[in-house]
Amino acid sequence: MTEITRADVADGQRDVRSDAKLERRLIPKALIAIAIVIVIAVVRELLLR
Amino acid sequence: MSIDWLSVLVTAAVVVLLVLVFVGITPVLSTAFQFLVLPFHAFINHYRHAAPYWPRVAVIVPAWNEGIVLGASIDRLLQLDYPADRLRIYVVDDASTDDTPEVVEAKAIAYPGRVFHLRRDKGGEGKAHTLNHGIARVLSEPWAEAILIMDADVIFAFDSLRKMTRHLADPKVGAVTAYIAEGSRDRNFVTRFVAIEYVMAQLASRRAQNVLGAIACLAGGAQLHSRENLEGIGGRIPTGTLAEDTMATFESQLRGKRMVFEPHALVLAEEPRTIDALWRQRLRWARGNVQVTKHYRKLWFRRSPVHNLGSISFGVVWFSVLLLPAMMTLAAIGLLLLLIFRSELADIVFRVMWIWAACVYLYSVIYAVQLDWRTGLRSWREAILFPGVGSLLLMLVALFPGLLEELLLRPFDLELTQLGRVGWVIVIYIWGPLAMLGAWAARVLERSRIGRVFSPALLYLVGYGSLLCAITVDSYIKEWRRADATWIKTEKVGRVLG
Numbered sequence: 001m002t003e004i005t006r007a008d009v010a011d012g013q014r015d016v017r018s019d020a021k022l023e024r025r026l027i028p029k030a031l032i033a034i035a036i037v038i039v040i041a042v043v044r045e046l047l048l049r
Numbered sequence: 050m051s052i053d054w055l056s057v058l059v060t061a062a063v064v065v066l067l068v069l070v071f072v073g074i075t076p077v078l079s080t081a082f083q084f085l086v087l088p089f090h091a092f093i094n095h096y097r098h099a100a101p102y103w104p105r106v107a108v109i110v111p112a113w114n115e116g117i118v119l120g121a122s123i124d125r126l127l128q129l130d131y132p133a134d135r136l137r138i139y140v141v142d143d144a145s146t147d148d149t150p151e152v153v154e155a156k157a158i159a160y161p162g163r164v165f166h167l168r169r170d171k172g173g174e175g176k177a178h179t180l181n182h183g184i185a186r187v188l189s190e191p192w193a194e195a196i197l198i199m200d201a202d203v204i205f206a207f208d209s210l211r212k213m214t215r216h217l218a219d220p221k222v223g224a225v226t227a228y229i230a231e232g233s234r235d236r237n238f239v240t241r242f243v244a245i246e247y248v249m250a251q252l253a254s255r256r257a258q259n260v261l262g263a264i265a266c267l268a269g270g271a272q273l274h275s276r277e278n279l280e281g282i283g284g285r286i287p288t289g290t291l292a293e294d295t296m297a298t299f300e301s302q303l304r305g306k307r308m309v310f311e312p313h314a315l316v317l318a319e320e321p322r323t324i325d326a327l328w329r330q331r332l333r334w335a336r337g338n339v340q341v342t343k344h345y346r347k348l349w350f351r352r353s354p355v356h357n358l359g360s361i362s363f364g365v366v367w368f369s370v371l372l373l374p375a376m377m378t379l380a381a382i383g384l385l386l387l388l389i390f391r392s393e394l395a396d397i398v399f400r401v402m403w404i405w406a407a408c409v410y411l412y413s414v415i416y417a418v419q420l421d422w423r424t425g426l427r428s429w430r431e432a433i434l435f436p437g438v439g440s441l442l443l444m445l446v447a448l449f450p451g452l453l454e455e456l457l458l459r460p461f462d463l464e465l466t467q468l469g470r471v472g473w474v475i476v477i478y479i480w481g482p483l484a485m486l487g488a489w490a491a492r493v494l495e496r497s498r499i500g501r502v503f504s505p506a507l508l509y510l511v512g513y514g515s516l517l518c519a520i521t522v523d524s525y526i527k528e529w530r531r532a533d534a535t536w537i538k539t540e541k542v543g544r545v546l547g
Contacts, residue, residue: 004101012215013101024091026088037408041408
């Protein structure tokens with residue numbers, strides 16, 4: 001059976017941390033989407049005035 | 050003081066109709082809810098419990114006449130970034146009549162001890178039966194610590210299995226699924242719509258389900274079970290419905306096991322490229338969902354300390370999909386009848402409904418495209434036109450009253466007659482059911498040579514969502530008539546990018 005080295009484990013841990021960090025980008029992505037919707041709503045109000 | 054019973058009756062009818070319309074917008078609310086829950090996955094996820102872990106994995110590949118795609122799939126599996134001696138491939142050949150046995154035998158000889166050919170002499174019973182043949186063999190030996198169930202045509206990214214197994218380091222997790230992305234080389238309008246659908250249904254919805262603690266379905270093309278989990282559900286994939294993957298997902302959760310969707314484990318799959326092929330595939334899925342709903346009828350909206358499948362949030366998400374066409378039709382009926390009783394109120398309700406739909410559509414599409422830029426850029430037309438040109442126009446009508454008249458009629462000095470106005474209002478109020486009919490027509494048109502030219506345009510007009518709704522209606526009818534539920538395999542020809 002292949003021996004799992006410390007380096008493999010360290011790589012794996014880095015990978016987990018890196019993907020967890022990537023998930024944090026979900027928040028700015030949501031904010032961008034909300035901001036665009038708000039901008040469109042404001043433009044609509046201005047156009048309808 | 051006398052009571053005006055007529056006005057009381059009318060008011061009561063109006064309230065009932067408003068409730069109908071509200072029920073009709075539940076799916077929009079459900080979509081909004083899931084996309085608002087989605088950012089919480091930044092913190093409520095399984096990564097803090099995940100750890101590097103390389104269990105011995107038995108991969109089970111069900112194959113019926115998959116000779117054309119199987120060789121590449123096996124090669125790719127053997128190249129995965131995973132310890133070679135901890136990965137075995139068991140191809141369950143479901144009495145194939147093509148060169149599948151030869152392809153697998155050749156691989157078994159080339160990779161002794163790593164690729165195994167299991168032959169079923171009697172085939173055609175469905176995927177669950179085929180899988181169970183392989184699972185029985187794998188569980189009869191102590192070697193496997195985890196079992197990966199996949200489709201013969203899918204291609205795993207090199208690091209995907211490793212990214213999935215790390216969640217099994219947590220003994221509370223029973224199974225993990227990956228992000229199945231549409232991966233055809235030669236894309237067309239159908240595969241591009243499917244690609245966007247998968248971004249929304251997996252990268253968005255399944256992340257939301259991770260947060261809510263209940264997963265609706267582990268993708269059949271990439272389900273990694275711990276041995277303990279598979280043994281816990283009886284050592285076999287439940288048969289008896291057309292949704293064997295959903296049944297396995299539910300059974301695992303009912304036993305208190307956690308399911309995890311891993312968005313960074315990428316698996317490419319070949320998806321149907323005609324409306325008809327997509328219809329047949331999705332009809333199977335939709336009928337499976339109806340069967341699952343009936344099978345677990347005592348589970349819905351009943352909280353349990355063991356699992357979250359009975360939570361209100363999960364129930365709303367599940368039934369919003371299952372009952373979407375019925376809800377849309379109820380909303381259309383409600384609006385039409387409101388038009389008779391209180392036309393001015395009907396107009397306000399219509400506008401509120403479609404402005405709300407426009408906001409949810411914009412937010413969800415913009416968010417979804419950011420979740421997978423490659424797919425978003427490749428399928429930007431389908432992302433924009435996902436609800437269909439018709440629904441987008443209705444959103445414009447709701448957002449900018451009079452805009453269409455200004456743009457389409459005023460330049461030609463035309464004006465709508467009273468009758469024309471009523472006709473237009475009726476059409477826009479019942480657009481949901483009309484779009485479903487249009488989707489059905491797109492499928493019918495596709496069968497003829499001339500119609501094939503127009504069916505894509507019709508699909509863009511009515512939207513991909515309407516197509517899925519029409520298929521769901523078909524599933525209601527087929528289940529009600531107890532139509533033949535033979536498992537029909539989706540034909541794959543090896544178009545996935547390596």
